Amino acid sequence: MERCTNITSNQKYRLYLHYNNEEEADRLFCRHHFDHSVSVARLTYLLLLEEGQPFISREIAYAAGLLHDIGRWKEYQDGTDHAKISSELAGPILKEAGYSLSEQQLIKQAIAQHRNKKTENVHRSPLSKALNKADRLSRICFECEARDECYKLNEQPHQRRLIL
Numbered sequence: 001m002e003r004c005t006n007i008t009s010n011q012k013y014r015l016y017l018h019y020n021n022e023e024e025a026d027r028l029f030c031r032h033h034f035d036h037s038v039s040v041a042r043l044t045y046l047l048l049l050e051e052g053q054p055f056i057s058r059e060i061a062y063a064a065g066l067l068h069d070i071g072r073w074k075e076y077q078d079g080t081d082h083a084k085i086s087s088e089l090a091g092p093i094l095k096e097a098g099y100s101l102s103e104q105q106l107i108k109q110a111i112a113q114h115r116n117k118k119t120e121n122v123h124r125s126p127l128s129k130a131l132n133k134a135d136r137l138s139r140i141c142f143e144c145e146a147r148d149e150c151y152k153l154n155e156q157p158h159q160r161r162l163i164l
């Protein structure tokens, strides 16, 4: 998992998460801090294992989870779609961490698609599907104090109870 450690210690990665923390300091709804990224990374890998996708390595699954929201701060600042900008920002970090070009492309595509619920007419890799599902499963909505005001509650798997 050395390449994942390279991601978490990358200065750009730390800076983007810091920006997320700053932008969400007073946010009532879901935040996009490091702990969310780690939760999504773990769940992404777990889902891939459950679905029988052993050819996607743990380092690839974790990279997608760790990096999938690194551009969230940009969306708060100027409305840029955070999936798109997170994918772009992930490129240099993945390269510096030692991921091959084909791995970078797979991970970046999954990040760019992580908000897409619909799959029609869009090529999605198993990694892309797992990342999207893991992102939603990571939120324990029934424990959230902002649940009554959340526009996404009805789409969330844990809206009433823990789904195991």
Ligand SMILES: [Fe+2]
Pocket: 068, 069, 082, 083, 114, 115
């Ligand atoms: Fe996101």
